[in-house]
Amino acid sequence: MSSRITTQWCRTLSNLVILMTLAMPGLGVSYAADNADHDHDRARQAVEAGNVLPLRTILEQVEREYPGQVMDVELDREKGEWVYEVKLLRKGGALMKLKILARDGTILGFKEKHGKPHRQGELR
Numbered sequence: 320m321s322s323r324i325t326t327q328w329c330r331t332l333s334n335l336v337i338l339m340t341l342a343m344p345g346l347g348v349s350y351a352a353d354n355a356d357h358d359h360d361r362a363r364q365a366v367e368a369g370n371v372l373p374l375r376t377i378l379e380q381v382e383r384e385y386p387g388q389v390m391d392v393e394l395d396r397e398k399g400e401w402v403y404e405v406k407l408l409r410k411g412g413a414l415m416k417l418k419i420l421a422r423d424g425t426i427l428g429f430k431e432k433h434g435k436p437h438r439q440g441e442l443r
Contacts, residue, residue, distance in 0.1 A: 362374075371394070385409070387407035387410065389405060390408050391405070409431070415430070
């Protein structure tokens with residue numbers, strides 16, 4: 320796995336914790352940190368039990384099949400299965416969301432939203 324993806328993943332995870340903290344001002348920092356720790360523990364336990372492929376494996380597959388910059392990764396339970404949701408920024412500004420079966424890396428589906436073209440000189 321490239322160090323670029325590892326760095327992006329760490330940055331994304333850090334930003335997620337910060338956003339969770341800012342979104343819950345009345346609840347305080349400890350709740351956001353505890354919740355993030357719980358999610359991390361839950362994901363780690365699923366990997367150790369063999370129910371989920373490691374994130375590194377999933378991101379290597381995504382990089383090979385869908386080149387782009389990883390913006391966000393989530394691991395959720397959907398209909399009794401662990402599912403990774405990976406959001407990518409593709410070349411040309413297209414945003415893509417992939418749903419991947421965490422057990423074996425099967426692509427369950429994807430959505431792609433193409434960026435609006437801008438004329439030269441316009442602010443984006």
